[in-house]
Amino acid sequence: MLLCGADIIVRTLIEQGCNTIFGYPGGQVLDIYHSLHKYQDEIKHVLTADEQGAAHAADGFARSSGRTGVVLATSGPGATNLVTGIATAYLDSIPMVAITGNVPTSMIGTDSFQELDITGVTLPITKHNYFVGSIESLADTIREAFRLAASGRPGPVLVDIPKDIQRQFCEYTPAPAVTADEPFAAKDIRIQEAAKCINQAKRPFIFFGGGLVSSGAQAEMLELADRIDAALGCSFMGISAIPTDYPRFLGMQGMHGRYACSVAMGKADCVIALGTRFSDRATGGLDTFIPDAKIVHIDIEGAELSKTTRDTHALRGDIKKTLEALLPLISKAEHPQWKKQVADIRTQEDSYRDTREGLTPLNIRETINRCREANMPVATDVGQHQMWSAQMLNFSRERTFISSGGLGAMGYGMGGAIGSAMATGKKTLLITGDGSFGMDLNELATVVTHQLPITVILLNNRVLGMVRQLQDFFFDKTYSNTSLENRHTDFVMLAKAFGADAERVCDVDSFEKALKKAIDGAKPYVIEVMVDKDEYVLPMIPGGKSVNEIITKVGD
Amino acid sequence: MNRYTIAILVRNQFGVLNRITSMFRRRQFNISCLTVSETESAEYSRITVLFGGDEGNKNQLVNQLYKLPDVISIKEFDNENTVSCELLLIKVVNCAENREEIRAAADAFNAKTVDYTKKSIVMQLTDSSRRIDDFINLMRDFNILEICRTGIVSLERGESTIRKITNL
Numbered sequence: 001m002l003l004c005g006a007d008i009i010v011r012t013l014i015e016q017g018c019n020t021i022f023g024y025p026g027g028q029v030l031d032i033y034h035s036l037h038k039y040q041d042e043i044k045h046v047l048t049a050d051e052q053g054a055a056h057a058a059d060g061f062a063r064s065s066g067r068t069g070v071v072l073a074t075s076g077p078g079a080t081n082l083v084t085g086i087a088t089a090y091l092d093s094i095p096m097v098a099i100t101g102n103v104p105t106s107m108i109g110t111d112s113f114q115e116l117d118i119t120g121v122t123l124p125i126t127k128h129n130y131f132v133g134s135i136e137s138l139a140d141t142i143r144e145a146f147r148l149a150a151s152g153r154p155g156p157v158l159v160d161i162p163k164d165i166q167r168q169f170c171e172y173t174p175a176p177a178v179t180a181d182e183p184f185a186a187k188d189i190r191i192q193e194a195a196k197c198i199n200q201a202k203r204p205f206i207f208f209g210g211g212l213v214s215s216g217a218q219a220e221m222l223e224l225a226d227r228i229d230a231a232l233g234c235s236f237m238g239i240s241a242i243p244t245d246y247p248r249f250l251g252m253q254g255m256h257g258r259y260a261c262s263v264a265m266g267k268a269d270c271v272i273a274l275g276t277r278f279s280d281r282a283t284g285g286l287d288t289f290i291p292d293a294k295i296v297h298i299d300i301e302g303a304e305l306s307k308t309t310r311d312t313h314a315l316r317g318d319i320k321k322t323l324e325a326l327l328p329l330i331s332k333a334e335h336p337q338w339k340k341q342v343a344d345i346r347t348q349e350d351s352y353r354d355t356r357e358g359l360t361p362l363n364i365r366e367t368i369n370r371c372r373e374a375n376m377p378v379a380t381d382v383g384q385h386q387m388w389s390a391q392m393l394n395f396s397r398e399r400t401f402i403s404s405g406g407l408g409a410m411g412y413g414m415g416g417a418i419g420s421a422m423a424t425g426k427k428t429l430l431i432t433g434d435g436s437f438g439m440d441l442n443e444l445a446t447v448v449t450h451q452l453p454i455t456v457i458l459l460n461n462r463v464l465g466m467v468r469q470l471q472d473f474f475f476d477k478t479y480s481n482t483s484l485e486n487r488h489t490d491f492v493m494l495a496k497a498f499g500a501d502a503e504r505v506c507d508v509d510s511f512e513k514a515l516k517k518a519i520d521g522a523k524p525y526v527i528e529v530m531v532d533k534d535e536y537v538l539p540m541i542p543g544g545k546s547v548n549e550i551i552t553k554v555g556d
Numbered sequence: 557m558n559r560y561t562i563a564i565l566v567r568n569q570f571g572v573l574n575r576i577t578s579m580f581r582r583r584q585f586n587i588s589c590l591t592v593s594e595t596e597s598a599e600y601s602r603i604t605v606l607f608g609g610d611e612g613n614k615n616q617l618v619n620q621l622y623k624l625p626d627v628i629s630i631k632e633f634d635n636e637n638t639v640s641c642e643l644l645l646i647k648v649v650n651c652a653e654n655r656e657e658i659r660a661a662a663d664a665f666n667a668k669t670v671d672y673t674k675k676s677i678v679m680q681l682t683d684s685s686r687r688i689d690d691f692i693n694l695m696r697d698f699n700i701l702e703i704c705r706t707g708i709v710s711l712e713r714g715e716s717t718i719r720k721i722t723n724l
Contacts, residue, residue, distance in 0.1 A: 119571070123578050128625045131571075148625060303619035 005135050005166040006031035007038070009099065012142045014042050017177045018070045018097075020061060020422055022046045022054035024081075026074025027114060028101030031166040046422060046450065048415070049442035051078050055085020056415025056440075057422070059094050063402050064377055065423040068095040068149045075102045076114030079160075080121065084409050086156045087125040091406025092237060093210060095154035097145045098122075104164040105133070122158050129158040135168040143178050151181035153301040154214055183215070185325045186298065186317030194296045194313040195329035201270030201294075203338045204230035207253065210237030210405070211275015211299055212319055213398055218242055220323035221274060227327070229335045231268070231342050233261040235276045236390055240401035244374070244394045250346070254282040256387040259539045259552060260349040264342050266290060266547040273297045273311075274319050277304040279406065280543070288546030298322050352539070352552045361535055363508050365392040368429070368457065371515040377402055377420045377428045381413030381436030384465035387537040389431050402428075411439030414456075418443060421452040427519060430456045434484055434491070435464040444498040447524045454525075455518040456500075458491055461531040469536050473551075495526035502526040557608045559588070561640070561710055564621060565628040565718045568594060568601040572626045576603055579624065583617050585609055589707030600628060602718070604709050631718045633710045640710040644681045644688045649699040650674060658698055665691045676701060 003011065009032055013021065021043060025033045036045045048054040051073040058069030069089075073082050079100040089096040102108065103115045119129045128148055130141050138161070145157040185191070198204065206225050212218060218241055225232055225248050233253045234241065242249060250261035265271065271293040276282070283289040286308060294312040297305055298319050305314035315322055354362040365388060372378075374396035380386040380403040395401055402420045404412035414437075417430040432440075437458050447454050468482040495502035501523050505511040511529055518525035539552045566572045573592055580587055588606045595602045609617070614632075621627050633640070648658060650673065662669065662679055665687065671678035681691055685708055692703065712718075 120574075123575065124582055127623070301623070303616070303623050305619075307616060307619075 001172055002169050003172040004031065004035075004169050005138055005161070006035040008135075008139050008170065008172045009142065009161065009166065010035040010039050010043060011172060011174070012139045013070060014039060015174050015177065016143065016146045017067065018043060020044050020046060021070045021072055022048055022057040022061070022419070023072030024048060024051045024054055024074070024078060026078045026101070028075040028103060028163045029072060029078075029166075031163065032072065032099075032101065045072075046418070046446065048418070048446045051081035052085050052411065053415040053418070053440065053443040053446065055082045055096075055098065056088065056409075056412050057419035057446075058096055058098075059085060059089045060379060060402050060416035060419025061423045062089070062094045062096055062419070063416070064399050064420040066399060067423075068097055068146055069419065070097050070099070072099045073101075074114065075100060075118070076116045079116055079118040083121065083125065084407070084411070085415070086122055086158065088404045088407045088409045088412055089156040090125045090127070092404065093154050093214065094156070095149040096156040097142070097149050098156060098158040099142075100158065100160045101166065102131075102160050102162045105162045106164070108162065119158065119160050125156070126158050127155040130160065132159060132161045132165055135165050135170040138165060138170070139172060139175070143175060147178040147180065153211070183300070183318030183321050185321035186315035188325070190313065190315045191322065191326050192329065194315055195326055197294055197296055197313055198228060198270060198272065198326075199331050199333070201228065201333075202335060203267060203269040203341070204228045204272065204335070205265050205268035205270070205293070206230045206232050206272045206274065207234065207265060207276060208232070208238045208241060208274040209235040209276025212238060213241045213275075215275060215300070215319040217274065217320035217323055218398065220320055220327065222246070223327060224272070224323060224330065227330050228333050229339065230272070231264050231338075233257075233265055235279070235282050236403075236405045238276065239390055240395035241398050243396045250342070252390050255284065255541050255543065256391065256537050256539070258349065258391055259352060259550065260342070260346045262539070262541065262547045262550060263345050263348075267341065268293045270294050270296065275299055277301075278308045280308070283308060284541050285544045285546050288548070359506070359508060359511065359529060359531055361388045361531075361537075362392065364459065364511070364529060364531070365389070367508055367512050367515065368431075369394045371512060371519055372429060375400060377424060377426065379403065379413050379417035379420055379428060379430045381430075381432040381440065382408045382410045383433045383436055384461075384469065384535070384537045385431050385433045385436075385459045387466075410436045414440035414443035414447070417454050418446055418452060421454050422450075427453040427455065430454055432456060432458055433465060434458065434460040434462060434489070437491070438484075438489075441494065444495060444500055444524070444526075448499040451522070452524060453522055455515070456495075456524075456526040457515070458526060458528045459531045460491065460528050461533040461535065463533045465533065465535070466537065468533070472536075473540075473542070491526065491528045500524040500526050502528065504528040504530065506530045558610065558614070559606065559608050560614050561604065561606050561633040561638075561708060562618065563631045563633065563710060563718055564603045564605065565595070565630070566601050566603060567626045567628065568599055569626070572601065573603065575624055575626055576621065579617065579620055580605070580607065583613065583620065585613070585617060589705075591707040591709050604707070606708050629718050631712065633712070637713050638710050639713060640684060640708050641682055642685050642688050642708050643706040644683075644691065645670070645678060645704045646681070646692065646695060647676055647678045647701040647703075648695055649701060650677045654698045658695070661691070661694045667691065
């Protein structure tokens with residue numbers, strides 16, 4: 001049928017299985033918005049407070065559903081506001097299609113109003129991007145964007161569409177939703193070599209990241225762990241991939257990881273790394289990182305193999321497919337000594353447990369764990385609250401921890417929570433801090449508009465806690481520009497002004513009561529939890545250092 | 557620091573050179589020379605790049621380049637199995653006292669005179685980069701007005717081609 005470009009865009013999105021799109025209108029996307037109005041029964045548009053919120057929401061939608069998130073923005077400032085959101089998705093390998101309008105083709109390159117070279121701007125933060133130069137290529141370009149976003153290592157793809165293309169007419173032929181490229185296993189010879197290495201391990205450790213979830217290889221990984229009697233640990237991006245209480249699982253490793261996980265991994269003689277890119281936050285100093293271990297590294301992305309670490313066996317391939325081929329070559333093994341060693345490390349970890357009363361980070365997390373079903377999605381912003389959540393919250397279902405890892409973008413959380421709540425239709429928690437909340441509280445408007453079942457737990461310590469902690473440790477307690485005390489923001493009044501319910505709590509009992517009430521209710525709810533500004537995220541391995549220098553309590 | 561020559565077969569469309577060189581920039585590689593042209597198929601372009609770096613960085617760069625959907629395949633060249641050449645255009649001052657010496661040098665290198673005026677001579681030389689360097693050094697005695705060289709192009713000896721390479 002003959003359709004205008006804008007209709008082709010919307011019809012192609014619908015045909016590709018997109019039923020929710022996040023965005024913000026503007027001059028160069030008026031036609032697309034007109035078309036979205038026409039097709040509103042088939043595709044729901046979520047208007048956010050700004051484009052950054054929309055991009056984070058599309059990202060949160062993708063993280064919690066596994067489906068490609070879609071965001072739409074106008075040219076110029078609309079497009080630049082997407083940048084942090086696209087970069088977040090790029091660093092965490094989240095499938096996303098970003099669509100931007102641009103000025104008419106005839107005006108491109110003339111610095112016209114709100115014209116911007118967004119394909120140039122997003123070159124280093126997209127898997128690929130397109131400038132659509134002709135109406136004939138429009139539908140296929142969008143289809144190709146969906147294929148690329150979801151294939152191999154997922155990531156964001158941007159499609160920039162000039163206004164005149166949106167208005168031209170062209171024959172549109174519906175097509176089925178594209179499928180991601182067929183996953184492939186690593187080469188046989190590499191698998192055989194890796195199997196030999198794994199079969200010789202005496203202290204095996206499996207370290208997994210976000211790639212495990214993208215590949216859906218949890219069952220194969222757990223079978224491997226049982227077969228070789230391995231300990232399990234994850235990177236930040238691996239959180240919620242397997243249940244927190246899985247017996248072999250030691251939690252997150254790295255700079256602010258769990259003591260037991262970082263220490264045990266440091267003692268392993270064979271680390272099997274699945275879908276992780278060994279970021280500096282995981283490794284610390286590379287010279288002293290897992291010094292005794294051979295590394296078997298499996299990743300779909302060849303560029304991540306031997307990038308930061310000295311991989312003994314680098315296997316490029318889909319994790320699930322590769323493990324399926326690997327498992328028959330692995331012999332059953334038991335390592336009672338290693339098990340005992342890991343158990344002792346866990347006992348040591350227990351001895352570092354914070355036993356204080358009051359609204360300490362541990363008591364806050366335990367209260368959340370008591371009130372929340374472990375399968376309820378949790379989004380976070382970035383900072384101390386994020387690391388506290390990553391360390392200690394209980395998870396029982398994959399894709400329920402929604403947080404900006406690689407980019408560490410403050411202001412991610414509210415958008416992430418909106419995306420998650422839209423994707424699941426279920427109650428979602430947002431854990432944030434007063435610093436981060438200052439960057440995304442405008443999205444409360446979106447939460448209220450759509451009456452999303454989001455409960456915000458705002459940990460207010462009146463400082464930028466994570467930076468302040470670093471100033472404490474490394475800058476002689478010179479707190480340059482990390483105090484928010486003079487802001488005097490009344491967050492309860494602020495939340496109510498947006499139309500959400502809100503209350504402030506100053507002790508564990510009232511926090512528990514408030515949280516239960518918020519979770520049981522359907523309305524958007526903000527709970528401001530007053531936290532002491534001198535609370536730390538511990539343990540901590542200082543940047544570039546080894547696990548031997550782990551700080552487990554203040555004064556170490 | 558080692559020097560590497562790689563050829564990158566890419567989709568022939570606008571912006572592709574930018575995507576490739578952007579990857580070099582992001583990894584902080586300085587490109588010594590670069591040639592781009594269409595290939596036996598108009599669908600593909602071939603980019604030949606000469607750059608310096610260490611082995612680890614080079615491998616990292618090649619892996620990163622493979623992340624670009626426009627990249628079809630990459631060939632690293634070694635000296636043994638490669639034919640390479642460059643083209644030089646050089647303009648020198650033409651004067652009575654140097655004319656003979658310039659002609660002798662040009663003959664020795666098989667350089668061709670492509671423009672001749674009372675005041676200048678433009679010569680063209682196609683050869684290995686090393687021989688072109690040597691010729692330029694010889695000409696330094698005769699007041700070089702300007703130089704333009706294309707940068708290296710390379711092909712593997714024998715029947716194998718860049719399109720047969722896969723990144724697995």
